[in-house]
Amino acid sequence: MISIDTEFTGFDARSWCRLVSLVAPGAIGMAPGSVHRASLEAGGVLWVIYREDGAARAIHSRRGVLAFEAWSASSDLERIAAKHGARYAIAAKEGAIEELYERVGARLHPDDDLFSTVLLVLGALRELIDDGRIHTTPKLMGAVPLPTVEVLHRAWDALLPDGKTAVVATFEDASLDTALIVRRRGASLDRVMGPEALRAMVGPLGGDFRRDFRFVRDGVERSLGPLAFGLYAETETLRTLLRAQDSGLWARGIAAREVMLDPMPAWMAMAAGAGALRSAVSRSQALLEAIGLAGIFGPLAGPVRLATDVLREVDFRAMLGFDPLELLALLIRRSASSPRPEDEERQP
Amino acid sequence: MMRFSTLDPTRWPACLDALSDLGFDAVDLPLVWREHETPDGAFDFVDGRLNLGALLDLVAERGMRAIVRLGPTCAPDAPGLGIPERVLRDRECQARTRRQNPVVAPDPPRLVPLPSLASSAYRSECARWVGAACEALVAHFQNGTVSRLALGHGPDALRREDCLEIDHHPDALEYAPEHNDPLRGAVEREAVRGASFLEHLARTAVDKGFSDDSLLLAVPGAVLLSGVAWELLSERALLCALPLPEAGSEAIWRHARAIASLAKPALVELRVGCHPLGTPRRASYTTPAANLALSAGLRHTTAVMGVSGRGWVGALLDERGVPRAHCPRWRALNRFAATLPEGEEIAATMALSYEGVVEARARTALRPLPMGLLALRDVMAAEFYETDPLRATERELTARGAPWSLALGESHHALEGVEHVTPTLDPPGAALVRAVKTSDGIALVLAASRDVEVRVTPPPGRWTDVEGRDLAGLAVMPGESAMMLQGVGESEVRW
Numbered sequence: 001m002i003s004i005d006t007e008f009t010g011f012d013a014r015s016w017c018r019l020v021s022l023v024a025p026g027a028i029g030m031a032p033g034s035v036h037r038a039s040l041e042a043g044g045v046l047w048v049i050y051r052e053d054g055a056a057r058a059i060h061s062r063r064g065v066l067a068f069e070a071w072s073a074s075s076d077l078e079r080i081a082a083k084h085g086a087r088y089a090i091a092a093k094e095g096a097i098e099e100l101y102e103r104v105g106a107r108l109h110p111d112d113d114l115f116s117t118v119l120l121v122l123g124a125l126r127e128l129i130d131d132g133r134i135h136t137t138p139k140l141m142g143a144v145p146l147p148t149v150e151v152l153h154r155a156w157d158a159l160l161p162d163g164k165t166a167v168v169a170t171f172e173d174a175s176l177d178t179a180l181i182v183r184r185r186g187a188s189l190d191r192v193m194g195p196e197a198l199r200a201m202v203g204p205l206g207g208d209f210r211r212d213f214r215f216v217r218d219g220v221e222r223s224l225g226p227l228a229f230g231l232y233a234e235t236e237t238l239r240t241l242l243r244a245q246d247s248g249l250w251a252r253g254i255a256a257r258e259v260m261l262d263p264m265p266a267w268m269a270m271a272a273g274a275g276a277l278r279s280a281v282s283r284s285q286a287l288l289e290a291i292g293l294a295g296i297f298g299p300l301a302g303p304v305r306l307a308t309d310v311l312r313e314v315d316f317r318a319m320l321g322f323d324p325l326e327l328l329a330l331l332i333r334r335s336a337s338s339p340r341p342e343d344e345e346r347q348p
Numbered sequence: 349m350m351r352f353s354t355l356d357p358t359r360w361p362a363c364l365d366a367l368s369d370l371g372f373d374a375v376d377l378p379l380v381w382r383e384h385e386t387p388d389g390a391f392d393f394v395d396g397r398l399n400l401g402a403l404l405d406l407v408a409e410r411g412m413r414a415i416v417r418l419g420p421t422c423a424p425d426a427p428g429l430g431i432p433e434r435v436l437r438d439r440e441c442q443a444r445t446r447r448q449n450p451v452v453a454p455d456p457p458r459l460v461p462l463p464s465l466a467s468s469a470y471r472s473e474c475a476r477w478v479g480a481a482c483e484a485l486v487a488h489f490q491n492g493t494v495s496r497l498a499l500g501h502g503p504d505a506l507r508r509e510d511c512l513e514i515d516h517h518p519d520a521l522e523y524a525p526e527h528n529d530p531l532r533g534a535v536e537r538e539a540v541r542g543a544s545f546l547e548h549l550a551r552t553a554v555d556k557g558f559s560d561d562s563l564l565l566a567v568p569g570a571v572l573l574s575g576v577a578w579e580l581l582s583e584r585a586l587l588c589a590l591p592l593p594e595a596g597s598e599a600i601w602r603h604a605r606a607i608a609s610l611a612k613p614a615l616v617e618l619r620v621g622c623h624p625l626g627t628p629r630r631a632s633y634t635t636p637a638a639n640l641a642l643s644a645g646l647r648h649t650t651a652v653m654g655v656s657g658r659g660w661v662g663a664l665l666d667e668r669g670v671p672r673a674h675c676p677r678w679r680a681l682n683r684f685a686a687t688l689p690e691g692e693e694i695a696a697t698m699a700l701s702y703e704g705v706v707e708a709r710a711r712t713a714l715r716p717l718p719m720g721l722l723a724l725r726d727v728m729a730a731e732f733y734e735t736d737p738l739r740a741t742e743r744e745l746t747a748r749g750a751p752w753s754l755a756l757g758e759s760h761h762a763l764e765g766v767e768h769v770t771p772t773l774d775p776p777g778a779a780l781v782r783a784v785k786t787s788d789g790i791a792l793v794l795a796a797s798r799d800v801e802v803r804v805t806p807p808p809g810r811w812t813d814v815e816g817r818d819l820a821g822l823a824v825m826p827g828e829s830a831m832m833l834q835g836v837g838e839s840e841v842r843w
């Protein structure tokens with residue numbers, strides 16, 4: 001979790017964009033000359049403000065103000081978004097946004113941290129969605145249960161304990177491509193550092209991340225403190241894994257040393273292992289059904305399914321109430337209409 | 349911009365040298381109120397990273413000038429809007445919603461109460477800060493090191509005057525607009541109160557020894573839609589921002605043309621890098637935006653961020669003052685800027701009136717919207733671009749490749765008299781054109797507006813490139829500009 005005292009250093013524009021594009025390619029900006037072409041492509045956000053009498057105004061984030069038919073029902077939002085090529089759409093009854101602001105302003109406390117603030121805003125937004133005054137497509141708010149602040153803090157403590165650091169370093173063509181190093185002090189991160197800082201800590205690397213990761217680990221621990229976890233991979237490998245629908249790919253990547261995890265905390269091992277088992281079970285079941293042997297092993301299907309479900313429950317659901325890897329993959333796939341920044345890859 | 353208070357002071361000389369080497373002749377120094385105010389309410393301008401005098405001496409040694417920003421909000425990477433926490437939390441200083449709740453604004457990673465520009469308590473606090481800072485600076489102003497002083501909230505392309513648009517602080521409601529029409533009344537109230545806040549700060553600075561014409565007043569939001577800008581632009585030098593790259597070439601061009609045509613000499617921000625919690629942008633996105641702004645006629649610009657030690661990604665220099673990989677592009681931009689022509693504009697003129705601003709605000713799709721949501725860059729960019737009443741005329745002129753400019757007055761347009769400076773573009777409308785009558789003849793500046801190569805055929809007559817070689821045509825690459833010149837007496841066609 002970040003705070004107002006978190007320092008961001010060691011990133012140039014290229015390495016930051018490379019890092020962000022791993023998880024949110026659609027968030028990357030664009031050059032002014034590309035806007036015209038982007039307006040012809042699918043994507044972007046559609047905003048609709050409608051009145052009681054059905055009159056509405058709409059604006060598309062890539063196409064500007066739209067000539068818009070009258071608003072009839074929230075069930076139309078997905079169709080309207082598709083018609084205008086928008087990937088997301090938000091419709092709000094006139095006055096709903098102001099009401100959101102009133103509720104957030106009334107409930108916000110000056111000392112609220114990031115978790116509390118986000119939950120406060122999402123809670124107020126959900127109230128208005130439930131009241132039928134704000135509508136979204138896709139229905140993300142419905143898909144994600146809101147955890148409590150305590151749950152988020154527990155997950156945060158499990159992910160990165162106080163005083164520990166974490167590093168993600170990706171490589172391309174035998175050199176460091178981008179990196180993220182974070183250190184937690186107290187409740188939040190005090191340092192967020194990029195590849196420039198990592199190079200200063202570590203010095204020249206040999207070019208094979210399967211060997212270099214040890215030097216990275218040593219350099220980070222020497223400069224910042226003990227590592228809670230470290231992830232090292234080729235950039236494209238990580239990009240593929242983050243978008244994978246088959247969660248067993250992570251386990252296979254680790255086994256094949258396409259991804260190095262060092263150190264590997266317990267939750268990471270559990271997630272990777274459970275993902276492998278889940279993947280193996282689903283493939284086995286499909287195979288059994290395909291060759292008509294499912295009936296023979298029918299009595300086992302229940303326990304196998306139960307074991308899978310239990311494992312799914314144990315992975316993250318016990319901590320957060322939902323599987324963040326699945327949600328992340330969903331959002332990345334949805335955001336990935338913008339092709340990864342393949343042009344001028346070596347340019348700043 | 350150099351966020352000196354976030355850097356090791358031993359790095360200041362290297363940073364200044366590097367910025368000077370890149371072609372910058374002045375350094376933009378924000379004084380962040382929050383950083384300089386001590387816990388006991390005094391102000392520190394001398395200790396360590398806050399040592400203003402030492403820094404300004406370094407600036408003077410290098411023959412550079414300093415433009416100092418006092419805000420109250422002056423640096424995009426400063427937490428808490430740059431305002432002391434005690435002021436942010438003071439209810440008397442806070443903008444209010446209709447139900448008297450605080451109006452909140454994004455201060456990543458949190459939300460903070462927005463100050464009310466109408467609040468007498470807030471104005472008093474601001475004046476105290478500005479006064480103290482001016483006392484610390486005035487000697488450096490008198491010796492010429494500090495050439496300009498910037499005051500006000502922003503600018504930031506993501507901010508509008510929403511603090512007044514939805515501010516129901518009792519002090520804000522005291523002002524009763526002349527007009528019964530609620531929309532016009534709201535615009536008028538926002539304009540008058542916003543301008544009066546800035547004038548209040550300006551008077552404080554003048555009382556402390558700064559001259560009126562050394563002041564820059566920061567206008568939040570888009571100049572073309574800002575009632576505050578309208579109140580000030582013919583009388584005051586402004587500090588402005590441009591739309592973000594995602595607004596598109598034409599939006600950037602039109603705002604730049606508006607500032608160049610309408611305002612007294614203004615200082616305009618050009619974005620380099622981003623806030624870590626903002627939209628990530630590569631240098632190849634921001635340098636074309638800067639190229640457009642310069643080609644459109646802006647003469648005084650400031651790169652935000654030149655160097656920052658804590659809360660910015662992708663500044664020109666890293667935290668040690670070492671130039672980053674994209675610096676050669678900015679060096680080239682500065683050299684390009686030095687070659688741009690000066691003189692009388694030859695353009696089809698569109699006039700913009702106060703009625704036009706009001707009309708544009710009336711047709712904005714998502715007003716009034718809180719600042720937090722307007723911070724969604726795509727929405728803001730698209731909305732601002734579409735609501736100007738002269739959009740259709742501008743579209744037509746751009747498609748023809750004709751240069752145009754803006755003037756103040758009752759809405760009208762005069763589209764004649766530019767045929768001799770209108771090139772043929774292939775594809776049509778893929779470049780933005782500016783024509784200047786210089787002492788040596790006519791100069792055409794062409795800036796590519798799309799991500800395709802533009803083939804340009806000059807207007808009738810003899811045209812040359814900047815080296816004096818005859819031109820039958822030229823190509824402008826995406827993100828770049830080109831110039832063609834016609835010498836005095838060399839036109840084959842008399843208009």
